[in-house]
Amino acid sequence: MKKQVIVALAISMGAFSFAQKKELKTAEKAIKSSNFSEAKTALSQAEALKGEMDSKLKAKYYYLNAEALYANGKGSMKDIDAAIESLSNVEGDYIQETADLKQKMVTSLVTSGNTAYEGKDFSKASKYFEKTYRLNTKDTVYLYYAATMSVSVPEYDRALTLYEELKNLGYTGIAKEYFATNVETKKEEILDKNTRDLYVRSKSHIKPGERTTDSKKPEIVKNVALIYVSQGKDEKALAAMKDARAESPNDVNLILSEANVHYKMGNTEEFKSLLKQAIAMDPKNPELQYNLGVIAAESNHPDEAKKYYQKALELDPNYVNAYINLSALILAGEKPMIEEMNGLGTSKKDNDRYDELRENRQNLYKEAVPYLSKALQLDDSNINAAKTLMNIYSILGESEKSKAMKEKVEALEASGK
Structure with a gap:
């Protein structure tokens, strides 16, 4: 048995x-x-x-x-x-066979991811890039691409998961970058080291060099924080910023990111304080001055706002938005004048006051014109500046200028700009 x-x-x-x-x-x-x-x-x-x-x-x-x-x-x-x-x-x-299949899949997935990206299908691109990383976890850059694409969709929950994974991996994105100047186009090109060296030897490229790329950590932390803000998780957002700043206290970008979170949360005093810290570290940055001007204007401090906008223009005379906001700051003074004019009676005293306010209002328009004209000169498709100028010229009785500006507005509207 x-x-x-x-x-x-x-x-x-x-x-x-x-x-x-x-x-x-x-x-x-x-x-x-x-x-x-x-x-x-x-x-x-x-x-x-x-x-x-x-x-x-x-x-x-x-x-x-x-x-x-x-x-x-x-x-x-x-x-x-x-x-x-x-x-x-x-x-x-089957170790070698597996390695060969993985490489084949990686090549195909990267190609599909790039195709989806070029077609602006960021959701699909993100998924292809994540799969590329899962096949070869040494290629952490593809996990970063996947997270970035998710933010563009936006698929915030997915992006947050990917960013947290990058954070746990200690990913910075810092890498050595090789470059050389193309003799024919005169433009600098980023190449892999072997290709760059080959091109330099063949004399098609000159001025070879290498450099270290910037860290992606400030961007990652900023996006994580902004995702938390969009989800109403403000405390988590600020905690993410504070952790990053503790590690890199002199990183201006991180200070600005934390300032932006406070701004979105409505914490204007914290926003101003952080911007001033950033200005102390980067005093020649016009955008910082401009942002302080925006906050001062929103806090009903027009004189302070004007100083910040003018400082931004000192640093960058072509800062279009500073010209626009300066004109808006000036034109804001029109409202109380109109209210008083509408409330006046018909007595001689009231008529005299009406004429005085009317003249003040016209002077206010004249003060705003140079700023709007400069903005339109720098950005000739700015339809809001053109419309405002058209209305101002009409009120001031400058019919030829008003007519010319009306034609410009119509042309811009017809072109869809």
């Missing part, structure tokens, strides 16, 4: 081994013929026998399963995820 059981068991195990090999061979043959549906069917049957497979057959199963799911790049997103998972289970045998 014992001998019969042993013999029967041996026959049973042999049958299992034969079935396993047969299904895997069928799958392998189907894959070579690009019949991935048939391969999946065979592999599904082999999966039921997986518990009885030895390590070599298991490695082959996982490898073939990944090939069938990937389907030469035609697999769905879900299939590609399953293929990546299957490849992670390959051990012992």
Whole structure:
């Protein structure tokens, strides 16, 4: 009886081994013929026998399963995820085959990601880039691309998960960048080291050099914080900023990012304080002066706002928005004049006051004209500046200028600018 059981068991195990090999061979043959549906069917049957497979057959199963799911790049997103998972289970045998398939998949995924990006399908691009990273976790830049694309969609929950993963990895994005100047175009080009050296030797490029790229950490922290703000998680947003600033206290970009969070939260005093810190570190930055002007104007401190806008223009005479905001600051003085004019009676005293206010109002318009004209000169498609000038010239009785500005407004509206 014992001998019969042993013999029967041996026959049973042999049958299992034969079935396993047969299904895997069928799958392998189907894959070579690009019949991935048939391969999946065979592999599904082999999966039921997986518990009885030895390590070599298991490695082959996982490898073939990944090939069938990937389907030469035609697999769905879900299939590609399953293929990546299957490849992670390959051990012992089929290591080189697995490495080759991974490289093939990486190349295809990067191409698909770039195509989606160029077509502005940022959601799809993000998913392709994330899968690229999952295949080769050394390429952390693709995880960064995936997070950045998610913000563009926007898919904030997904972006936050990816950014947190980058943060836990200690990702900075700092890398060595190689460059050289193209002799024909006179433009600097970023190249990989071997290509750059080859071009320099062939004399098609000159002035080779290398540099370290800026850290992506300020951008990542800023986006994480802004996502938290959009979700109403203000405390988490500020905690993210404070952690980053503790690590890089002299990073102006991080100070500005924290200032922006406070601004979105309505904390204007904290915003102003942080901007002033940033100005002390970067006193020649016109944008900082401009932002302080915006806050001063919104806080009903027009004289202070005017000083900041003028300082911004000292640093950058072509700062269009500073000219626009200065004109708006001036024209804001019109409202109380109109209210008083409308409330006057018909007495001689009231008529005299009306004439005085009317003259003051016209002087106010004349003061705003140079700023609006300069803004329009720098940005000739600024329809708001053109409309305001058209109305001002009409009120001042300068009919020719008003007519010319009206024609410009109509032209801009017709062009859709």
